[in-house]
Amino acid sequence: MSPDLVRIRKLSVELGGNRILSGVDAGLARGQITALIGLNGSGKTTLLKALLKEVPFRGTIEFHCGHDHSHPTPQHIGYVPQRLQCDANMPLTVRDLLALALQRRPLFFGIPGAIRRELAGMLSSVGAPHTLLDRPVEKISGGELQRVLLALALHPKPELLLLDEPAAGVDFQDQESFYDFLARINRETGVTILLVSHDLSIVSKHSHHVLCLKDGRIQCQGTPTEILGSLRQTFGDKGLFGHNHD
Ligand SMILES: Nc1ncnc2c1ncn2[C@@H]1O[C@H](COP(=O)(O)OP(=O)(O)OP(=O)(O)O)[C@@H](O)[C@H]1O
Ligand SMILES: [Mg+2]
Known part of the structure; x- marks a missing residue:
């Protein structure tokens, strides 16, 4: 090898x-x-x-x-970009951002309980509080965003x-x-x-x-x-x- x-x-x-x-x-x-x-x-x-x-x-x-x-x-390949290029007016929460990566179905069907628990686990694995889940992505701090992006990059492994x-x-x-x-x-x-x-x-x-x-x-x-x-x-x-x- x-x-x-x-x-x-x-x-x-x-x-x-x-x-x-x-x-x-x-x-x-x-x-x-x-x-x-x-x-x-x-x-x-x-x-x-x-x-x-x-x-x-x-x-x-x-x-x-x-x-x-x-x-x-x-x-x-997991990737944490230098800056996030997304529409600041898009009302996307941290939960939505992570759920989109985990489930292969539209958000309007809702997020099942098992996925919700997995999302909280993803955040705690990078030392971020699960209370971030309800916050709009564009409102969290730079440091919080980097942790959320790291959680995303680590999933799937x-x-x-x-x-x-x-x-x-x-x-x-x-x-x-x-x-x-x-x-x-x-x-x-x-x-x-x-x-x-x-x-x-x-x-x-x-x-x-x-x-x-x-x-x-x-x-x-x-x-x-x-x-x-x-x-x-x-x-x-x-x-x-x-x-x-x-
Ligand atoms: N799409 C593009 N079209 C034209 N030039 C570009 C494009 N993207 C990057 N560049 C130029 O390529 C060069 C390298 O950019 P890059 O973003 O890779 O640098 P970097 O080493 O990451 O810099 P920094 O430390 O500021 O993040 C820069 O001069 C940049 O302006
Ligand atoms: Mg750069």
Whole structure:
């Protein structure tokens, strides 16, 4: 079995006539947490979208997991987006958002009791209170939303979890517990994680491998310790340390 769950070769993406990613070669090691770092606009979100087949790309992305990834929307991938693009006027509650993912029937038929209990369990599994269920999605805080999206991404159990700055809206105190939680599900379930972060202290503490993007190309990669010096060169001593960009 290949040690990489995902192998990316010569990946290039062009959007709106601009080259966004060029010749990206990288692997996502099975069962490990890979951090994806780089300055704003370096192509991190675009790389995640290529893995999700949400943008056209050249090159190859091979999934070595035994599932069919030729499907337009790959299964077995959980995704927490950097921002949610939905109509702020849509009166969707957290319960509706989660129930839509769980049941294959329209909401106007109602949500059965068994599903309601499962929804409460989904929230408590990510440390969010079940009282969030009744709240409109557009009214909950950034940190609460990220937890709801994480609960959604973990169901059904993914083999690959793509997290695009998942703690950007989370309080400083809650960030540690958020990342400890991610590390725990990585250990306990063996899920492979690709995590976009600007916080190099989080990256060095919680990732096994780091991919560093610059202007759409891999500038360096290795263990956090191996490339810390190189990261400092790219970002400076302050820059991205302990700081979340939006
Ligand atoms: N649909 C699009 N059409 C044209 N250009 C795009 C499109 N989407 C993204 N871009 C451009 O591609 C570049 C990379 O964007 P991307 O969102 O991948 O960066 P990022 O590394 O995630 O940045 P950030 O840290 O700010 O989230 C940016 O210059 C962005 O403006
Ligand atoms: Mg981004």
